[in-house]
Amino acid sequence: MLKMICLTVALGAAMGSTARAADLDFDGRHTRAETAAEGGYRLHAPQGEVRVSAQPMRSETGSVLFDALFGLAQQEMEADRVDAIRDPAFNHGKPVPCACFQTGERWPYVWTRDVSFAADLALSRLDPVRTRQSLQFKLSTARDGHTPGLFVAQDTGSGGSWPISSDRVVWFLAARGLLDDAAFADQVWQALQATLAQDREAVFDARVGLYRGETSFLDWREQTYPDWTREDVRFIGESFALSTNVLHYQALRLAEQLARQHGDARATTYGQWADALARQVDTRFWREDAGQYMSYIGEAAHPVPYAKYDLLALSLGVLADVFPADRARRALANYPAVAGGSPVVWPQEAQQPIYHNRGIWPFVSAYSLRAARRLDDAPRIAMEIESLMRGTALAGSNMENY
Structure with a gap:
């Protein structure tokens, strides 16, 4: 934490900060942050002036820009607190009562991976009650009405949903930080048992020792997979993704922990599954010639390597401690950066539109920042802080995204 504060102060100085104002210039664009009355700020961005009112939490880092952006984050978090959510594909587009966090202004719903990553990064500590309620909205019993268990809902993906996309276990990444509530902890335990059992049967491939399914978050076919997957998603559903397998590993570790707390003999099994999965992740996704962990590999019959890398998968793997320390440091150091920060995928495709391809996503940059802290990679810490501040x-x- 001290390192981050020192770096932030240094960045503030580099951006022309004074006690009351700070300027930022990048690629011909200019932003100026100023202090305002009653503890607020004014941000003069290229699109116009943004007023930030005084917020419950206040930082004093020596960078007026950083402090203004910290206030802006709280102000926009408040805007995402809602009493009802809606989506055209659910409840005939009618509002659904839920004291939740909506995904965003244009996405007034709760999506599993969006709320889970946000909760893991910050929301679970800033508003644990509303975060729990948002996560609970993504739990469901089986549709047939008689299959026992509580399951995590899978977001849509390239193939529609589960099992082409199988990263719903990201929900447990968020839930693990909210177990101080006994009733919610019981729901987490119930959901772990049912969801892991279902995934073990449907998406785990014993021949390879990995879970099948699309990359987490990167869910737009030809944006990150071969162009021909636009019309045929079978390859995506049968391939193996680093990020999704790391998330399964984390869920198995949580299941092992909770099973031990409940005196459940399955704790040993969950632990053995996690150990075996970690070994396969390191063995099958590492590409020595690139000094990187691949984003995905081919299906079980042809588990060929693909020269595709993604920053979220790498960062999650570092944070889960599934990579040997030397490989983890090498991979993060080797991951490319551009002037604006760290793109979420590499290499980038000139013929594909900008979205995941050729895009910088702040939440992924935040995970990269966490991974850099874990590995004590000071240059990358500085770069990611600067990128996050600049984009906002x-x-x-x-x-x-930016």
């Missing part, structure tokens, strides 16, 4: 400052808002 120039947009005048916390956008999903």
Whole structure:
């Protein structure tokens, strides 16, 4: 934490900060942050002025820009607190009562991976009650009405949903930080048992020792997979993704922990599954010639390597401690960066539109920052902080991508 504070102060100085104002220039665009009356700030972004009112939490880092952006994050978090959510595909588009966090202004619903990553990064500590309620909205019994268990809902993906996309276990990444509530902890335990059992039967491939399914978050076919998957998603559903397997590993570790607390003999099994999965992840996704962990590999019959890398998968793997320390440091150091920060996938495709391809996503940059802290990679810590600040400052808002 001290390192981050020192770096932030240094960044503030580099950006022309004074006691009352700070300027940022990048690629011909300019932003200026100023203190305002009653503890607020004014952000003069390229799109116009943004007023930030005084917030419950206040930082004093020596960088007016950083402090203004910290206030802006709280202000926009408040805007995402809602009493009802809606989506055209659910409840005939009618509002559904839920004291939740909506995903965003244009996405007034709760999505499993969005709320889970946000909760793991910050929401679970800033508003644990509403975060729990948001996560609980993504739990469901089986549709047939008689299959026992509580299951985590899978978000849509390239193939529609589960099992082409199988990263719903990201829910447990968020839930593990909210177990101080006994009733919620019991729901987590119930959901772990049912969801892991279902995934073990449907998406685990014993021949390879990995879980099948699309990359977590990167769910737009030809954006990150071969172009021909636009019309045929079978390859995506039968392939193996690093990020999704790391999330399964984390869920298995949580299941092992909770099973021991409940005196459940399955704790040993969950632990053995996690150990075996970690070994396969390190063995099958590592590419020595690139000094990187691949984003995905081919299906069980042809588990060929693909020269595709993604920052979220790498960062999650570092944070889960599934990589040997030397490989983890080498992979993060080797991951490419551009002037604006760290792109979420590499290599980038010139013929594909900008979205995941050729995009910087702040939540992924935040995980990269965490991974850099874990590995004591000071240059990358500085780069990711600067990237996060720059993107928000120039947009005048916390956008999903830049």
